[in-house]
Amino acid sequence: MNKxxxxxxxxxxxSRITDRLELIDGLAKFSVDKWDREEGGGGITKIIQKGDxxxxxxxxxxxxxxxxxxxxxxxxxLKGDSFFATGVSxxxxxNNSHVPIIHMNVRYFELNxxxxxxGGGIDLTPHYIIPSQAQLFHQGLKTICDKYDKAFYPKFKxxxxxxxxxxxxxxxxxxxxxxxxxxxxxxGLSKEQLFNFCIELGDNFTVLYNQQAELGRELSYTEDExxxxxxxxxxxxxxxxxxxxxxKFGLLSGGRTESILMSLPxxxxxxxxxxxxPNSKEEFxxxxxxxxxxxxx
Amino acid sequence: MNKxxxxxxxxxxxSRITDRLELIDGLAKFSVDKWDREEGGGGITKIIQKGDxxxxxxxxxxxxxxxxxxxxxxxxxLKGDSFFATGVSxxxxxNNSHVPIIHMNVRYFELNxxxxxxGGGIDLTPHYIIPSQAQLFHQGLKTICDKYDKAFYPKFKxxxxxxxxxxxxxxxxxxxxxxxxxxxxxxGLSKEQLFNFCIELGDNFTVLYNQQAELGRELSYTEDExxxxxxxxxxxxxxxxxxxxxxKFGLLSGGRTESILMSLPxxxxxxxxxxxxPNSKEEFxxxxxxxxxxxxx
Numbered sequence: 001m002n003k004x005x006x007x008x009x010x011x012x013x014x015s016r017i018t019d020r021l022e023l024i025d026g027l028a029k030f031s032v033d034k035w036d037r038e039e040g041g042g043g044i045t046k047i048i049q050k051g052d053x054x055x056x057x058x059x060x061x062x063x064x065x066x067x068x069x070x071x072x073x074x075x076x077x078l079k080g081d082s083f084f085a086t087g088v089s090x091x092x093x094x095n096n097s098h099v100p101i102i103h104m105n106v107r108y109f110e111l112n113x114x115x116x117x118x119g120g121g122i123d124l125t126p127h128y129i130i131p132s133q134a135q136l137f138h139q140g141l142k143t144i145c146d147k148y149d150k151a152f153y154p155k156f157k158x159x160x161x162x163x164x165x166x167x168x169x170x171x172x173x174x175x176x177x178x179x180x181x182x183x184x185x186x187x188g189l190s191k192e193q194l195f196n197f198c199i200e201l202g203d204n205f206t207v208l209y210n211q212q213a214e215l216g217r218e219l220s221y222t223e224d225e226x227x228x229x230x231x232x233x234x235x236x237x238x239x240x241x242x243x244x245x246x247x248k249f250g251l252l253s254g255g256r257t258e259s260i261l262m263s264l265p266x267x268x269x270x271x272x273x274x275x276x277x278p279n280s281k282e283e284f285x286x287x288x289x290x291x292x293x294x295x296x297x
Numbered sequence: 298m299n300k301x302x303x304x305x306x307x308x309x310x311x312s313r314i315t316d317r318l319e320l321i322d323g324l325a326k327f328s329v330d331k332w333d334r335e336e337g338g339g340g341i342t343k344i345i346q347k348g349d350x351x352x353x354x355x356x357x358x359x360x361x362x363x364x365x366x367x368x369x370x371x372x373x374x375l376k377g378d379s380f381f382a383t384g385v386s387x388x389x390x391x392n393n394s395h396v397p398i399i400h401m402n403v404r405y406f407e408l409n410x411x412x413x414x415x416g417g418g419i420d421l422t423p424h425y426i427i428p429s430q431a432q433l434f435h436q437g438l439k440t441i442c443d444k445y446d447k448a449f450y451p452k453f454k455x456x457x458x459x460x461x462x463x464x465x466x467x468x469x470x471x472x473x474x475x476x477x478x479x480x481x482x483x484x485g486l487s488k489e490q491l492f493n494f495c496i497e498l499g500d501n502f503t504v505l506y507n508q509q510a511e512l513g514r515e516l517s518y519t520e521d522e523x524x525x526x527x528x529x530x531x532x533x534x535x536x537x538x539x540x541x542x543x544x545k546f547g548l549l550s551g552g553r554t555e556s557i558l559m560s561l562p563x564x565x566x567x568x569x570x571x572x573x574x575p576n577s578k579e580e581f582x583x584x585x586x587x588x589x590x591x592x593x594x
Contacts, residue, residue, distance in 0.1 A: 030567075033570065047569045049569065057565075058569065072483060084455045109434040132416065167548075168548040168554045168557075233453075234561070237565075238538060238558075241538035241539050242538050248539075251464075251465040255464060257465045260465075264567040265567065266566065266567065266568070267565065267566040269563055269564040269565075270353075270558065270564075271346075272555060273344075273555045
């Protein structure tokens with residue numbers, strides 16, 4: 001299983017996902033931007049805007065290679081001379097305040113030293129947290145993880161709680177999901193099994209998202225609910241620009257800015273010292289943005 | 298001139314500025330939040346929202362002290378055991394797309410070692426750049442600087458170009474202004490002169506802003522111009538959350554999040570790979586967001 005094969009499978013995954021998302025959305029189509037990276041490789045950024053379900057979203061594929069830069073060495077601790085990286089990244093911002101924001105990423109990395117690893121994650125950011133929907137999402141992730149290793153879900157769920165956290169707000173970004181990095185043969189799985197795990201996550205992404213979307217997309221929403229959605233989008237922007245290591249590394253290392261920042265919503269808002277009403281669903285949501293919540297039981 | 302005096306003068310400056318801004322706005326009043334810092338000191342954050350001129354803005358005073366933390370040592374290179382810092386920070390986001398966003402900061406810092414310095418800056422971010430208005434702003438700053446040292450304006454103007462720059466966009470935040478840090482006796486000025494320079498900048502802030510506001514606040518604007526304003530606000534958010542060292546340091550060091558992020562607009566927007574029309578005022582604005590523009594001549 002060489003890197004060219006993995007990259008072409010990642011690209012095929014991107015196509016399957018965008019085809020399915022167009023079916024799910026029912027209105028908007030993805031626009032396609034191919035780009036080249038000066039130092040080697042390139043990518044395909046697919047953007048969907050003003051859909052029936054999705055207001056703004058992107059599904060990005062890239063396969064890049066080149067010398068290990070000083071930034072890579074400092075930020076990622078990479079020791080080799082040259083690297084290869086490929087993966088698929090997704091963020092979808094829905095119109096309806098009752099549909100969550102979703103993010104997915106699967107990626108493969110190798111160095112000229114022969115070292116390689118997989119990473120990835122899926123996490124959900126509901127504007128309004130509803131425990132039964134959170135349970136459905138986490139149960140779906142657990143089912144996929146359990147097929148590969150019973151230890152994966154608890155380990156990767158905790159990792160997601162740590163990763164998708166906004167320290168300056170003392171809030172998790174949403175209800176989490178799974179996150180994993182640097183999975184190599186030490187994981188106990190073969191390279192092929194790790195690859196299959198990533199692809200299976202990718203192929204189940206649209207299933208998990210469609211479940212969530214179906215539960216909210218036909219519900220009506222008020223102006224107040226849209227204002228709340230926009231404030232939650234503001235926190236999403238904060239996480240992505242202040243805390244997300246992937247975004248920071250991408251911007252610092254001279255990645256393609258438009259592809260990296262496709263994760264930002266069409267709009268977001270901020271209000272000084274926003275207070276929520278006691279016993280409101282907004283208060284419930286804020287109180288649920290904690291690490292270590294067991295959403296399944 | 299001790300630190301208690303400087304802090305009380307900074308607080309008085311805040312009051313003068315908010316009084317004048319209420320007069321200039323004509324509709325909204327500042328709300329006032331006093332807060333204490335656990336490790337020592339505190340501040341007063343004044344917020345104005347939904348004004349006639351200003352949609353969202355803040356004028357913050359703080360005077361904080363305590364042990365030099367690891368973050369301060371790492372991020373600021375501070376060598377002492379304890380520090381004292383006081384200053385006034387302002388960001389104002391107007392309603393009208395023809396009025397610029399403005400930012401000001403003046404600050405004083407001292408260490409228990411006896412070291413002290415002043416810092417600060419004022420910069421302007423027009424949604425639409427108009428050279429004659431940029432000239433007016435820079436000429437005003439130069440006039441103030443020249444009273445203290447003829448070398449200040451060229452030096453601090455270049456410093457602002459470097460500081461208010463968004464590398465991942467290859468754009469300056471706006472038309473710049475002045476920025477300076479670590480000004481001590483090596484500047485050639487006495488402590489009192491440096492203090493007077495900061496206070497004079499602060500007192501002239503409302504004059505400079507009012508000039509700009511008067512030129513735009515009565516102009517009508519279209520939906521397209523508001524959309525452009527919101528996209529430019531998106532870049533402002535990117536600068537503040539990704540690039541601004543003050544914001545990053547504040548969030549990392551456990552500063553008061555609501556006071557630090559009062560700089561964010563009421564709303565902002567993003568559009569994938571936005572293109573502007575050839576020869577439009579949007580294109581002119583983007584083409585003007587460069588370092589090293591001499592706005593005065």
